[in-house]
Amino acid sequence: xxxxxxKVGWQPRANGCSLPAxxxxxxxxxxxxxxxxxxxxxxxxxxxxxxxxxxxxxxxxEETPMLVAVLTxxxxxxxxxxxxxRDFLRQWKIEKCHNATERDEQKxxxxxxxxxxxxxxxxxxxRIRDSWNRxxxxxxxxxxxxxxxxxxxxxxxxxxxxxxxxxVINMGSYNYLGFAENTDACKKAVAxxxxxxxxxxxxxxxxxxxxxxxxxxxxxxxxxxxxESVLAYxxxxxxxxxxxxxxxxxxxxxxSDELNHASLVLGxxxxxxxxxxxxxxxxxxxxxxxxxxxxxxxxRTHRPWKKILIIVEGIxxxxxxxxxxxxxxxxxxxxxxxxxxxxxxxxxALGPSGRGVVEYFGLNPEDVDxxxxxxxxxxxxxxxxxxxxxxxIDYLRVYSHSTVYATSFSPPVLQQIIASMKCIMGExxxxxxxxxxxxxxxxxRYFRRQxxxxxxxxxxxxxSPVVPLMLYMPAKIGAFGREMLKRHVGxxxxxxxxxxxxxxxxxxxxxxxxxxxxxxxxxxxxxxxxNLLLLKYSRHRVLPLLDRPFDETTYEETDD
Amino acid sequence: xxxxxxxxxxxxxxxxxxxxxxxxVLEPWERSVFHTITITVVAMVVYTAYVFVPIHVRLAFxxxxxxxxxxxxxxx
Numbered sequence: 001x002x003x004x005x006x007k008v009g010w011q012p013r014a015n016g017c018s019l020p021a022x023x024x025x026x027x028x029x030x031x032x033x034x035x036x037x038x039x040x041x042x043x044x045x046x047x048x049x050x051x052x053x054x055x056x057x058x059x060x061x062e063e064t065p066m067l068v069a070v071l072t073x074x075x076x077x078x079x080x081x082x083x084x085x086r087d088f089l090r091q092w093k094i095e096k097c098h099n100a101t102e103r104d105e106q107k108x109x110x111x112x113x114x115x116x117x118x119x120x121x122x123x124x125x126x127r128i129r130d131s132w133n134r135x136x137x138x139x140x141x142x143x144x145x146x147x148x149x150x151x152x153x154x155x156x157x158x159x160x161x162x163x164x165x166x167x168v169i170n171m172g173s174y175n176y177l178g179f180a181e182n183t184d185a186c187k188k189a190v191a192x193x194x195x196x197x198x199x200x201x202x203x204x205x206x207x208x209x210x211x212x213x214x215x216x217x218x219x220x221x222x223x224x225x226x227x228e229s230v231l232a233y234x235x236x237x238x239x240x241x242x243x244x245x246x247x248x249x250x251x252x253x254x255x256s257d258e259l260n261h262a263s264l265v266l267g268x269x270x271x272x273x274x275x276x277x278x279x280x281x282x283x284x285x286x287x288x289x290x291x292x293x294x295x296x297x298x299x300r301t302h303r304p305w306k307k308i309l310i311i312v313e314g315i316x317x318x319x320x321x322x323x324x325x326x327x328x329x330x331x332x333x334x335x336x337x338x339x340x341x342x343x344x345x346x347x348x349a350l351g352p353s354g355r356g357v358v359e360y361f362g363l364n365p366e367d368v369d370x371x372x373x374x375x376x377x378x379x380x381x382x383x384x385x386x387x388x389x390x391x392x393i394d395y396l397r398v399y400s401h402s403t404v405y406a407t408s409f410s411p412p413v414l415q416q417i418i419a420s421m422k423c424i425m426g427e428x429x430x431x432x433x434x435x436x437x438x439x440x441x442x443x444x445r446y447f448r449r450q451x452x453x454x455x456x457x458x459x460x461x462x463x464s465p466v467v468p469l470m471l472y473m474p475a476k477i478g479a480f481g482r483e484m485l486k487r488h489v490g491x492x493x494x495x496x497x498x499x500x501x502x503x504x505x506x507x508x509x510x511x512x513x514x515x516x517x518x519x520x521x522x523x524x525x526x527x528x529x530x531n532l533l534l535l536k537y538s539r540h541r542v543l544p545l546l547d548r549p550f551d552e553t554t555y556e557e558t559d560d
Numbered sequence: 561x562x563x564x565x566x567x568x569x570x571x572x573x574x575x576x577x578x579x580x581x582x583x584x585v586l587e588p589w590e591r592s593v594f595h596t597i598t599i600t601v602v603a604m605v606v607y608t609a610y611v612f613v614p615i616h617v618r619l620a621f622x623x624x625x626x627x628x629x630x631x632x633x634x635x636x
Contacts, residue, residue: 075582082590127585154587475584534576 052326054362059281059321059461064472064502065537072472072502076124079474083123098156099126120496124474129155131481131493137164139182140173142513144490168485169522171508172492176349176465177436178513179380179420185428186380186419190412197411205397209408217414221385224421225355226365229393232385232417233402234409236344236374237263239384242401244311244340245271247370251298252307255289255337257281257323259316264342268311274298280319283327286310290335308337314346314357314373318499318507320460320468322350325357329367340370348378349465354424354437360463378424381416383409436512440465443510443519450523455536459505467508468494469526469535476533477504483532487525 090097099122102112113122130151138145148163179186193213203209214232222230233239244267248254252273256264259280268275276293279285290308297304310332312323323341332339343356351359356373358365365371371387386396397403424433444465451458457470471477474495481493484506495504514522530536578584583594 071580075580078582078594079585082586082594085590473579473582475579475582478585479579532572532575533579 052330055360057322057324057461061319061321061459062457062470062538062540064470065539068472068537069502072474075473075475076501079124079127083119086123087119098153117497125495126155128474128478128481130158131478131485134490139180140170140175141178141181142170142511142515142518143167144170144173146485146490165485165488168488168490169518169525170490170511171522172490173511174345174377174509175380175511175513176345176378176440176509177354177380177420177424177433178439178511179378179416179423181380181513184432186416186423189419190415193415194412199410199412201408201410203408204406205403205408211408211411211414213411213414213418214409217409217418218385220418220421222387224425225371225387226358227371227387227389229390230385230387231393231396231400231403232375232383232409234383234406234413235402236376236382236384238402238406239372239374239386240264240342241267241270243370243372243386243396244268244309246396246400247271247340248273248307248309251303251305252309253293253305254309254311255286255293256311257313257316259319260311260313261317261342261344264311264313273309274305280316281321281324283324283331286328287331290331290337294335308335309340310337311340312342314341314343314350315464315466316460317345317466318468318494318505320458320464320466322346322360322461322464323357325361325363325368329363333367338369339367341368341372343371343373344384345377345466347373348424348437349440350463352437354378354433375413375417379417379420381413381420383413383417440510440512443512443514446516447508447510447519447523451526452538454523454527454530455538456526456530457538465510467510468505469508470537471504471506471535472502472537474504476535477506479533480506480529480535483529484525487528489522489525 086095089095090099100113102109106112112118130149134149135147136144137147144167146165146168148161148165149158150161151158173180181187197211197213201209201211205214218230218232221232222228233242240261240263244254244264248271250272252271254268254271254273254275256268256275256277257280258277276289278289290310293305293308296302310328312325312328315322325341328339331337341357346360347356348354350356353359355365356371358368358371365387369388370392372384373387374384375381376383386393419428422428423430424437426433441463444463444467448458448462448467451467451469459468459470460466471480471493477493477495481491484491491506491508493504493506499505510519575584581594583591586594
């Protein structure tokens with residue numbers, strides 16, 4: 001490792017774009033860090049085990065201001081009271097009941113619509129439902145057309161007016177590299193494949209549905225990721241939920257991050273393995289669980305666990321945080337467990353050449369046992385993949401439900417992935433791919449910095465293209481969505497149950513297709529709405545959660 | 561011009577009140593129920609204050625003047 005050369009050439013730039021200069025030192029998580037010229041002032045959260053990171057890792061979660069938290073609860077209190085009032089009126093037939101109710105014949109059975117989530121949907125979500133599920137009617141690129149709709153009965157039903165809201169700035173699609181478009185070379189290649197192969201395959205991979213294109217895709221993805229072999233599926237969610245049960249079973253232990261995606265949670269539950277949950281991105285918590293697992297073994301019998309599988313995500317789509325991969329890999333090696341990483345949001349979006357978290361931290365792809373990811377975000381297509389050692393993938397090819405039962409990839413979708421991936425790798429003879437990655441990294445840094453400067457509370461890592469902007473109060477969720485759309489900016493707002501009940505937020509996804517002009521317009525509108533709704537909560541008081549030494553008092557025992 | 565600014569500001573304050581109490585998302589009749597309740601409560605508080613505060617103030621004044629008055633007698 002030529003450290004002296006690196007010292008001279010190393011300039012931390014957006015999204016790790018300086019990394020290829022020292023791509024040679026990809027050994028493992030234990031590469032000794034070197035004090036870069038700016039790293040001293042920037043590294044915040046790695047004081048307890050410095051040296052694993054080769055680039056500044058700035059991840060912040062600002063504390064919820066006390067007043068805001070109290071007012072949020074007051075708001076939910078008012079809404080809940082009125083919810084009970086409305087439920088009462090509905091029950092006594094004083095007002096018309098729109099929602100589903102139990103039939104008379106089922107009166108004495110277990111009630112279906114009385115739990116909290118149903119109450120929430122009926123009485124809270126229904127009031128601001130117009131900010132969700134809006135139909136769009138164009139390519140979801142940097143700008144998008146939307147169908148206008150109105151509701152005359154307070155969001156119980158919607159009517160389309162027939163008008164189209166033109167050129168809404170799209171801040172919601174997972175179109176990180178801007179491949180969701182209908183103009184460039186990808187489209188031409190897809191059209192050719194469509195005329196050659198048709199659209200459907202009508203069989204599974206194990207029967208008559210294995211095309212030469214599938215093989216081409218898998219070898220290309222394997223080359224892209226730097227792994228031995230890859231298996232691709234037609235659906236990203238199923239990739240997770242169907243492969244975890246094939247990998248682990250009874251007598252195995254899954255250590256799962258508390259904010260893992262629903263597909264991972266479902267897969268882990270289906271597998272029948274014991275699941276323990278560690279605090280989000282908290283390595284002390286993970287290490288404690290690993291230690292306990294090794295020391296105590298399985299409950300009651302105290303036999304050792306057959307396998308221990310750590311499941312993490314690359315970028316967490318609700319928090320905008322990036323996994324502390326160097327530390328996870330170090331722990332994984334120390335305790336001889338396996339690592340399953342879901343790169344749904346990070347593949348294509350992170351790393352100097354778009355190869356995800358592993359490249360972002362400059363690690364070796366072989367250190368991650370199972371690399372999972374999707375094609376539906378950065379590549380503008382659909383589906384998912386699993387990559388790893390050849391034996392592992394051959395095993396999955398036979399035992400995974402997705403290969404056995406799922407109809408295989410549609411050829412045009414395949415071609416979209418192949419074309420976009422070749423573009424990212426520069427194999428199409430252009431530098432568009434490289435340019436897009438650069439553009440995304442710059443957009444991310446610029447947008448996050450501007451929002452912070454305006455005084456919004458922004459969660460997550462400074463390099464993550466997912467930008468959660470905190471709204472907190474339930475009325476502001478609806479108001480933010482409406483006011484932004486009024487100003488021709490489309491944003492995704494998120495509330496319970498996708499987030500904790502007081503931490504409602506707007507999730508902004510940046511894209512390489514956003515030009516600086518578009519971003520400036522969007523920022524101006526967000527600023528305007530932020531002033532109108534009083535959203536600039538930031539007191540720059542960083543939550544000390546990640547720096548705090550982890551001890552027994554912060555630990556909640558999970559039952560087996 | 562100035563009047564318009566004040567009007568805008570009052571409207572903005574009202575909007576904040578709507579947002580914080582979440583009545584922004586309620587239906588009009590629910591809003592009027594909420595407003596009625598709020599106005600009633602505030603009116604009662606103000607009225608109670610108007611009726612009882614002067615009495616309490618007078619009593620307190622009497623009490624403290626007595627306390628300090630006796631003290632001065634003692635020191636003398």
